[in-house]
Amino acid sequence: MTANRINRQFRLAARPQGMVKESDLAYAEAPVPEPAADEVLVKTSHISLDPSMRGQMENRADYVAPLQIGDVMRAGGAGTVVASNRADLAVGTLVTGSFGMQDYCLSNGRDIPLRRFPAGVDAVTALGVLGGTGMTAFFGMLELGQPRQGNTVVVSGAAGATGSIAGQIARLKGCRVIGIAGSPDKCRWLVDDLGFDAAINYKTQNVGEELDRLCPQGIDVYFDNVGGEILDACLARIAMHARVVICGGISRYNTTGPIPGPRNYFNLVYRRARMEGFIVIDYASRFDQAAGEMKQWIDAGLIRHRATVIDGFTALPKALVQLFSGVNTGKLLVKTD
Ligand SMILES: NC(=O)c1ccc[n+]([C@@H]2O[C@H](COP(=O)([O-])OP(=O)(O)OC[C@H]3O[C@@H](n4cnc5c(N)ncnc54)[C@H](OP(=O)(O)O)[C@@H]3O)[C@@H](O)[C@H]2O)c1
CATH class of the missing domain: 3.90.180.10 (Medium-chain alcohol dehydrogenases, catalytic domain)
Incomplete structure (x- = not known):
């Protein structure tokens, strides 16, 4: 045939x-x-x-x-x-x-x-949203990030497939969510359409200064899709018992030569914080259940x-x-x- x-x-x-x-x-x-x-x-x-x-x-x-x-x-x-x-x-x-x-x-x-x-x-x-990137957002944010009511959550790569969903899940859990993305249109979309509390354009704004302004009590959950300078800026501003979720590091994927380490990692000690990576396929046996929950949120208009x-x-x-x-x-x- x-x-x-x-x-x-x-x-x-x-x-x-x-x-x-x-x-x-x-x-x-x-x-x-x-x-x-x-x-x-x-x-x-x-x-x-x-x-x-x-x-x-x-x-x-x-x-x-x-x-x-x-x-x-x-x-x-x-x-x-x-x-x-x-x-x-x-x-x-x-x-x-x-x-x-x-x-x-x-x-x-x-x-x-x-x-x-x-x-x-x-x-x-x-x-x-019900496939690999939605599942990554779901398990990365909920299992590793453990967002709690009133927490300040920062997401990089925030207007991408994973980041846009991860940020909205944190909003659903009652957090203040700040997204970091690479264009004015993307930043507008995050705030106006997805309900993020604020967005930072990392290409035109000083990320550190904006984080100081937007997160005066520090960052409780940082969901990292990019690594590099943005990870460092967030590590410098983590709150006590923060959770730093290492989902991806796109800023290094096309680079050659040694990758600079995060300079501010020792804040994990001072703030008694945790930084943890994950691979979404380890949660494959739970994908159907998670997709069912995500679909309910979508149908209820809670996730876009x-x-x-x-x-x-x-x-x-x-x-x-x-x-x-x-x-x-x-x-x-x-x-x-
Ligand atoms: N751990 C896991 O199991 C798992 C699973 C899936 C994905 N991931 C990771 O999650 C991250 C997002 O993946 P995705 O599929 O959802 O992709 P995506 O965010 O939809 O697309 C990639 C976005 O990254 C941004 N970007 C590109 N180069 C950048 C740089 N140098 N610095 C900062 N931002 C940059 C771009 O947006 P801007 O316009 O904002 O720059 C681009 O639109 C990736 O790091 C990926 O490897 C991890």
């Missing part, structure tokens, strides 16, 4: 040196594979762009194996089962999974775990979400580069059709 159709792909062509480039990925075409016994064939409709993809293009193991030159670029996606040899996954089932930068992907459900879309949601929602959706499969390399220059508000996706 899949004869004569082409599986468009982007494969790793070169290991990035410094800032990732479009030419680090190469377009390729392959035949559409046929599912073996116990397999399904998924046709992707949306492909997710995630900062962690930059690290996977390097030849180093972190929490997943590095890609090899010539491999299909790893990426999360949403799609439809279009051929099935499995009784539990009928043709037409909508699923998310790590399908890679390609139109078609085989899965037996174990090699590439499949998540069905929660009932009544579209691909953008399934991949974004947005996505920047770029059209066309061939836009994928450019979209990956643009992720690092802040093209997106909310989740960044490419619609493949």
